[in-house]
Amino acid sequence: MSRRTRLLAVCAAVLLAATAAQAAFKLPLPEKLTLNNGIVIYYLKTGEVPMVNFLLNLKGAGSAQEPAELEGIAGLTADQIMKGTAGMNAEAVSEALDFMGARLNIFASDEYAAVNAGCLTEHFPKVLEIASACLTKPAFLDEEFDKVRQIRLNGLKSAKDNPGQAVRYYFLKAYFGNHPLGQLPSGSDASLAKMTAADLRAYYKKYYGPKGAIGALVGNIEKAEALKLLNAAFGGWKGADVPVSTMPPIPEPKGIKLILIDKPDATQAYWVLGSRGYALADKIYPQAAVMNTLFGGRFTSWLSTEMRIKRGLTYGANSNFQTYRNGGVFQASSYTRNEKIGEMLDILFDLLKKAGRDGFSPEEIESSRNYIQGQFPPTLESNGSKANAYVRLAFFNLGFDYYDKYLAGIQATTQASAKEAAARLIPTDNYVLVVVGKAAEIKDQLKKFGTWTERKITDPGF
Amino acid sequence: MKKAAACGLALFLAAATFLPGAFRKEDIKVHKLDNGLRILLVEDHAIPNAALYTYFRVGSRNERPGLTGVSHFIEHMMFNGSTKVAPGEFDRKMEFAGGSNNASTGNDRTGYTDWFPAAALEEMLQMEADRMQGASFDAKVFESERQVIASERRMGVDNNNNAILSENVNATAIMAHPYHWDVIGWMSDIQGWRRNEVMDYYRTYYSPNNAVLVLVGDFAEAKALELIRKYFGPIPAGPPPPAVLTVEPPQMGTKRVVIKKEAQVPALEIVWHAPSVTNPDYYPMSVLSQVLLRGQSSRLYRRLVRQEQLATAVYGGQPETIDPYLFTITVQPKPDADLNKIEAVIEEELAKVKKEGLTEAEIQKVLNITRSDFYSGLQTIAGKASQLAETEMAYGGFEKLFTIMDDYAAVKNAQIIAAAKTYFTENNKTVGTLIPLGGGK
Numbered sequence: 001m002s003r004r005t006r007l008l009a010v011c012a013a014v015l016l017a018a019t020a021a022q023a024a025f026k027l028p029l030p031e032k033l034t035l036n037n038g039i040v041i042y043y044l045k046t047g048e049v050p051m052v053n054f055l056l057n058l059k060g061a062g063s064a065q066e067p068a069e070l071e072g073i074a075g076l077t078a079d080q081i082m083k084g085t086a087g088m089n090a091e092a093v094s095e096a097l098d099f100m101g102a103r104l105n106i107f108a109s110d111e112y113a114a115v116n117a118g119c120l121t122e123h124f125p126k127v128l129e130i131a132s133a134c135l136t137k138p139a140f141l142d143e144e145f146d147k148v149r150q151i152r153l154n155g156l157k158s159a160k161d162n163p164g165q166a167v168r169y170y171f172l173k174a175y176f177g178n179h180p181l182g183q184l185p186s187g188s189d190a191s192l193a194k195m196t197a198a199d200l201r202a203y204y205k206k207y208y209g210p211k212g213a214i215g216a217l218v219g220n221i222e223k224a225e226a227l228k229l230l231n232a233a234f235g236g237w238k239g240a241d242v243p244v245s246t247m248p249p250i251p252e253p254k255g256i257k258l259i260l261i262d263k264p265d266a267t268q269a270y271w272v273l274g275s276r277g278y279a280l281a282d283k284i285y286p287q288a289a290v291m292n293t294l295f296g297g298r299f300t301s302w303l304s305t306e307m308r309i310k311r312g313l314t315y316g317a318n319s320n321f322q323t324y325r326n327g328g329v330f331q332a333s334s335y336t337r338n339e340k341i342g343e344m345l346d347i348l349f350d351l352l353k354k355a356g357r358d359g360f361s362p363e364e365i366e367s368s369r370n371y372i373q374g375q376f377p378p379t380l381e382s383n384g385s386k387a388n389a390y391v392r393l394a395f396f397n398l399g400f401d402y403y404d405k406y407l408a409g410i411q412a413t414t415q416a417s418a419k420e421a422a423a424r425l426i427p428t429d430n431y432v433l434v435v436v437g438k439a440a441e442i443k444d445q446l447k448k449f450g451t452w453t454e455r456k457i458t459d460p461g462f
Numbered sequence: 463m464k465k466a467a468a469c470g471l472a473l474f475l476a477a478a479t480f481l482p483g484a485f486r487k488e489d490i491k492v493h494k495l496d497n498g499l500r501i502l503l504v505e506d507h508a509i510p511n512a513a514l515y516t517y518f519r520v521g522s523r524n525e526r527p528g529l530t531g532v533s534h535f536i537e538h539m540m541f542n543g544s545t546k547v548a549p550g551e552f553d554r555k556m557e558f559a560g561g562s563n564n565a566s567t568g569n570d571r572t573g574y575t576d577w578f579p580a581a582a583l584e585e586m587l588q589m590e591a592d593r594m595q596g597a598s599f600d601a602k603v604f605e606s607e608r609q610v611i612a613s614e615r616r617m618g619v620d621n622n623n624n625a626i627l628s629e630n631v632n633a634t635a636i637m638a639h640p641y642h643w644d645v646i647g648w649m650s651d652i653q654g655w656r657r658n659e660v661m662d663y664y665r666t667y668y669s670p671n672n673a674v675l676v677l678v679g680d681f682a683e684a685k686a687l688e689l690i691r692k693y694f695g696p697i698p699a700g701p702p703p704p705a706v707l708t709v710e711p712p713q714m715g716t717k718r719v720v721i722k723k724e725a726q727v728p729a730l731e732i733v734w735h736a737p738s739v740t741n742p743d744y745y746p747m748s749v750l751s752q753v754l755l756r757g758q759s760s761r762l763y764r765r766l767v768r769q770e771q772l773a774t775a776v777y778g779g780q781p782e783t784i785d786p787y788l789f790t791i792t793v794q795p796k797p798d799a800d801l802n803k804i805e806a807v808i809e810e811e812l813a814k815v816k817k818e819g820l821t822e823a824e825i826q827k828v829l830n831i832t833r834s835d836f837y838s839g840l841q842t843i844a845g846k847a848s849q850l851a852e853t854e855m856a857y858g859g860f861e862k863l864f865t866i867m868d869d870y871a872a873v874k875n876a877q878i879i880a881a882a883k884t885y886f887t888e889n890n891k892t893v894g895t896l897i898p899l900g901g902g903k
Contacts, residue, residue, distance in 0.1 A: 025510050048485070048508075049837045091768070094758035099827045101834030120834050151767075151774040154796055157726040161623050265724040268616045298562065300553045309550060312609030315617055335617060367558040374560015374579040377509035382841040 025377045027403050030216065030390050033227055036235035042216040042390040043226055046383055052124050052219025053383040054117040054131075056234070057395050059212040060242035061113035064180050070195055070203075072152070072187025074108035077200045077208075079148060081106045084139035093130060102127045106135065110181065110247060110324065112395065113208070118384060121220050125229055132233035138204060145197040152186045160457050163263055163270045164335065167436040169462040171272040174259045175329070175432045179251050188461060209239030214394045216387035250327025252276040257432045258450050262439035263457040269437030270335040273348065275427035277321045277328025280396055286409025287421040288321055293368040294360050294418075295319055295351070295426065296332055302355070306347050307334055313344050321425070325396065330425055338438055342445030349449075355426040359419030368418075372410050376403075485840055487864045490850065491683055495691065497699040498671025502850050502860060503686055504678040506843050512583055512679025513847040514576040516590050517855055520667035521570045522645045523706055523785065529659060531647015534567040535611055536664050540574065541565075542603045545596035547589055549603045559585055567645055570784045571855040577844060580680040584689050590675075591693035595668055599661055608652060615646045623725050623896055624792065631731045631894035632788065634719050639710040641787055669700025674854045678847040710735070710786060717892040725898035728795050730804055731778075734890040736789040737881075739782045739856050745869050746881040747789065750815065751779040752831060753824045755791065762791065765807050772799045772807065782856040789885060801895050815882045819875035832870055 030042035039056075063074035082105065083090040097104050102119035104127055115135060119127045159165045169184060176182030187195065213234075217226055253275055278284050289297075296303040296319025303317040317334035336344045360368075380386055380403075393402050435446065439454065446452055485504070493501040521533050541563075543549035556563060561578030576586050619625040629644050636642045646652075675694070677686055713735060737743040754762050755778050766773040778790040793804055839845040853863045 049840050051834075051837050051841070091759070091764070098757040098759040099823070099830060101827075101831035118838065120830075120837065123830075147768070147771065150771065150796065154727060154774045154794070157797060158794070160726045163621055164617065267620050268613065298557060300550070300557055305550075308610055310606065312606035313613070315610055315614040336613065337616065363558075367554070370560040371557045371562070374511070374582070375562055375577070377511050377579075378577060378842065378844065381509050381843070384841075 027380055027386070027389055027400065029400055030218075030386075031223065033223070033230070035227075035231050037210050037237055039210050039213045039215065039234055039237075040394070041230055042214075042394060043223060044216075044218045044386060044390075045221065045223065046219055046386075048220075049383075050121045050220050051383060052119065052121050052217060052221050053387045054115070054124075054128070054215065054217050055384075055387045055391050056115040056213055056215035057112045057391050058114065058208060058242075059112050059214075059395070060209075060244055061207040062109050062111045063183055063185070064110050064247040065207075065243070066180055066183055068178055068183070069191060070199060071183040071191035072185060073191070073195060073199060073203050074113065075185040076145075076148065076152070076187060076195070077203045078106045078108040078113050080140055080144060080197075080200055081134050081138040081204070083144040083148070084141055085133040086137045086139070088130070088133060089139075090144055093134065096126065096130055100126065104131055108185070114391075115215075124219075124221065128229050128233040132237075135208075136234075136237050140197050140201045140204065142197045145200065149192050149195070153189065153192055155186055156184075156189060160263075163266050163268070163436045166261070166263070166457065166462075167270040167272050167333075167434055170259065170261055170436060171274060171331075171432070171434045173462045174257060174434050175253070175274045176251055180247055181250070181324075184462065190461070207242050209242045210234065210237040211239060211241045214391055216390040218383040218387045218390075247324060247326060250277075250279075250324055250329060252327070253430045253432050255430060256450055258446075258452045259432070259434045260439060260443070260446060260452040260454045261434070261436040261457055262454060263436055264438055264440070266338070266436065266438045268335045268337055269341040269435055269442050270333075271341075271345070271433060271435045272331060272333040273427075273431055273433045274329055274331045275431040276425075277330045278323060278425060279327050280323045280325050281398070282323075282328075284421055284424070285323075286406055287413045287417045288425055289372055289406075290365065290368045290410060290413040291355070291360070291418045291421040291425070292319060292321060293371055294364050295355055295422070298371060302351050303332065303334065303348075306351060307336070307344060311343075311347075313337075313340050330427065338441040339445075341435065341437065341442045342448070345446075345449060352426055352428055356419070356423035356428065359415060359422060362415055365413065365415050365418055369410050369413060373407060376407065485846060487861065490860065493687060493690075495670060495695055497695070497697055498669070499694050499697075500674045500854070501687070501690055502674065502676045502854070503683050504846060504850070505681065505683055506678055506846065507680050509843065510580050510680050511843065512578060512580050512677060512681055513843045514578070514583075514586055514590065515573060515676040515847040515851040516576075516594075516673060517571055517573040517676070517851045518667060518673045519570070519855065520572050520672065520703070521568045522643060522647075523569050523640050523783075524667060524703070525640055525643070525647075528651060529655065529663060530643045530651045531611065531645070532651075532655060532660055532663050533572055533667075534645055534647065535607070535652075535655060535660065536597070536668075537565045537567045537572050537574075538607050538611065539599055539604070539660075539664075540593050540597055542607060543598040543600050544589075544593040545598070546592050549598070549600050552589055552593070555585065555589065556582075561586060569641055569645065569781070569787065573851060573855075575844070575847070583681055583686065587689050587693045591697065594670065594673070594694070594697055595665075597664060597668075599657055599664075601657060604657055604660075608655065611646070611652050612649065615649060615652060619644065619646060620649075623723070624729055624731075626723070627719075627721060627729045627731050627894050627896045628790075628792070630719050630721060631733055631892055634717050634894070635713070635733050635735070635788055635892035636710055639708050639785060640706065641710075641783070641785065665700070667703050669703075670694060670697050671699045672703055674851060676847045676851045676854070678843045678850070706785065713889050713892075716888050719892065719894040721894070721896045722899050723896065725896060727797050728799070728801065728898055729896040730793040730795055730801050731894045732791045732805065732808060733788040733892050734885050734887075736780045736787055736885060738784060738786045740784075741786070743877075743881045743884065744780075746873050746877040747780055747885060749825060749828045749870065749873050750820070750878055750882060751789065752828045753820050754811065754815075755779055756831065759827075761811055762808065765811060766793060766804060770803075770807060772796060772804050784856070797898075805893060812882060812886045816879060816886065819879040819882075825873065825875070829867070829870055832867065836867075
């Protein structure tokens with residue numbers, strides 16, 4: 001009785017707080033700058049710390065159109081761009097950046113590659129100069145490629161020593177198969193064996209260019225100065241239009257696929273379950289967030305409560321959605337000691353069924369909405385997180401009022417709409433489940449879940 | 463990860479001074495309650511949230527055999543019920559109010575970190591105060607949480623070759639001081655902790671006079687202080703916790719640990735006894751650690767990864783610890799690399815430092831890195847709270863945050879040479895190797 005009263009009191013206070021927070025906190029609107037060659041940069045001046053963050057997305061240079069035999073080439077190309085340019089070898093690049101305590105990297109995502117930099121404002125001109133030289137005039141030296149190839153090959157081996165990492169790689173292969181998202185970002189033993197620096201040069205030539213590039217600059221720097229520096233660095237970059245890289249539709253499992261990887265020295269069994277999610281622009285986004293927060297998205301979620309808090313089976317259990325332009329994936333994962341894996345998966349399947357069948361209580365829905373709203377402002381607090389938000393919203397045409405709509409959608413999510421989201425998105429019969437563990441101790445417990453395809457961790461590849 | 467053990471080298475605090483604009487020393491309002499609780503308040507209205515960091519001066523350093531890992535276990539049990547908050551309610555209430563939390567345990571300190579909308583401040587202070595001395599250690603939850611820790615150890619150590627090696631090397635290098643064991647504790651202790659002993663330990667170290675409360679964010683200072691007084695004021699001071707008396711005896715020769723187990727790739731870790739934060743040698747050794755190990759331009763990365771191509775990664779350094787701990791170099795060797803050759807290259811590089819020290823440019827690089835790291839950490843209310851709380855714990859006062867850059871700037875090449883000669887000796891050194899048994903090629 002008294003507990004209920006207290007809960008209601010808290011409830012009222014928090015509703016006020018959430019409303020106030022929404023009114024008080026919005027993503028600040030950036031200014032749009034256009035460089036001489038058409039590159040768009042969203043700019044925001046922030047005052048407190050003498051630092052800047054810069055991000056530039058290059059459409060088309062991601063892994064979405066990677067040929068299967070050149071698995072990992074998008075990531076390797078991005079990586080090698082930093083390994084030397086006209087007048088600067090790889091040592092000179094790292095020396096200059098480290099001397100300033102600056103961070104500059106170039107990486108490939110699925111539908112784009114990106115330049116990401118953060119440094120003291122006083123060092124920004126030099127950092128941009130290096131970024132520009134590397135990005136527009138990369139050397140792609142054979143000896144540098146040989147070095148990174150060795151590091152990647154070794155990384156593939158050591159991933160198998162860490163079951164928590166290995167299970168992610170096995171899951172990628174099992175879930176996505178030949179889809180670009182199933183390509184290991186680091187490359188595979190087979191692709192690394194045949195790839196050459198010439199392949200990287202060709203990939204760069206075909207997919208890197210200024211057309212359609214979108215960036216953001218957030219930090220303690222004046223606009224006129226920023227525009228001058230950005231034009232000097234990237235405004236003169238010429239290039240033909242690059243092919244748009246759009247991923248094929250995201251795979252959706254039909255039926256149940258069970259994979260067991262035998263790692264004889266493992267003292268815990270690690271698992272990942274995946275199923276169909278939803279696409280980036282799907283209107284279900286807020287309801288899915290409210291629902292997943294309760295299912296596996298925070299400490300008191302169902303997964304964590306049943307597996308960790310009540311039973312001490314694991315240190316952590318969670319779930320999330322990954323969204324792409326044309327589809328998405330739901331994933332849940334955890335681990336437990338060998339003799340408990342059967343019990344843990346029983347709990348998982350009970351909860352998967354319960355979500356769509358029973359939904360969530362009004363208190364749970366209230367709590368989830370409060371939690372998402374309360375945790376939202378820190379996600380846009382730093383310069384880097386604002387730059388990320390601008391580029392993401394612009395690159396995917398989501399609009400700068402996206403987060404306002406999202407938060408309004410969170411507030412509008414009801415018990416019924418969250419249950420609908422669970423019924424649509426929490427899988428009961430079409431999924432992929434991968435377990436890495438000691439087969440001799442876990443195999444019997446797994447039998448009841450269906451027929452498993454079994455492989456050894458020492459078999460080549462993932 | 464949630465409620466993680468900050469093991470070993472987790473506490474590289476980046477700090478520096480020369481602060482224009484906000485976050486100057488005078489922006490930090492310092493108070494002390496009669497019961498000894500030290501309070502740091504910083505108003506920051508950039509977002510409608512607050513960060514509450516409550517840190518206690520207790521970590522694996524204060525433990526003993528049979529109770530290893532207990533500091534970290536108590537950190538977990540702090541979420542599992544107290545006088546006015548039933549088991550599980552802390553998280554449920556906090557999340558309902560829009561907040562989230564984490565906590566971490568290190569060698570020297572245990573920290574509780576709460577992030578929440580400003581309107582939840584009073585409830586958060588109330589719950590933090592309630593568990594400062596009122597944790598209930600419910601017998602049933604005690605047993606299930608014990609198994610959570612066992613799972614954390616299996617994940618973090620037993621199924622991680624680098625962590626297995628590191629635990630063995632540290633326990634070999636340090637034979638007497640409590641830094642001998644890892645923050646997570648030995649598995650047999652985890653399975654054996656007794657409730658009454660755990661509670662005695664809790665009562666010994668969880669008192670307001672052994673804690674600091676840091677609050678940064680969207681509040682009015684006077685109101686926040688009033689609430690803190692209301693909830694924390696009635697908590698009685700405790701007796702000062704016992705001093706850690708054990709001093710690690712001098713090592714008398716190089717020690718070697720060889721682990722043979724199923725693995726795809728080998729591992730190598732070398733450690734030397736290192737100075738504590740209060741030793742003037744700390745600063746030259748810290749500068750040196752960054753020049754040797756930080757980034758792709760570091761001396762050891764250049765030699766081992768780029769030039770000789772014996773390894774794919776090298777990292778490590780010297781953590782900020784109250785008592786002398788270890789300077790660590792961890793190498794990820796290539797699968798077929800000669801580990802003796804790697805050790806020889808490291809010794810060659812250390813010999814160069816002992817002879818010539820560092821270049822002016824290298825020392826300047828460390829100053830630039832330190833400054834850049836410092837400002838990066840000030841972009842968020844959580845970053846500010848973290849820097850203040852960690853500096854309080856490591857150096858005994860947050861004020862050090864605003865002068866530590868001077869300590870770095872004062873480092874001379876001669877001091878670096880002298881420190882390298884003092885610490886990088888054969889008698890100070892322990893070498894660990896992990897050799898794959900079988901594995902698949």
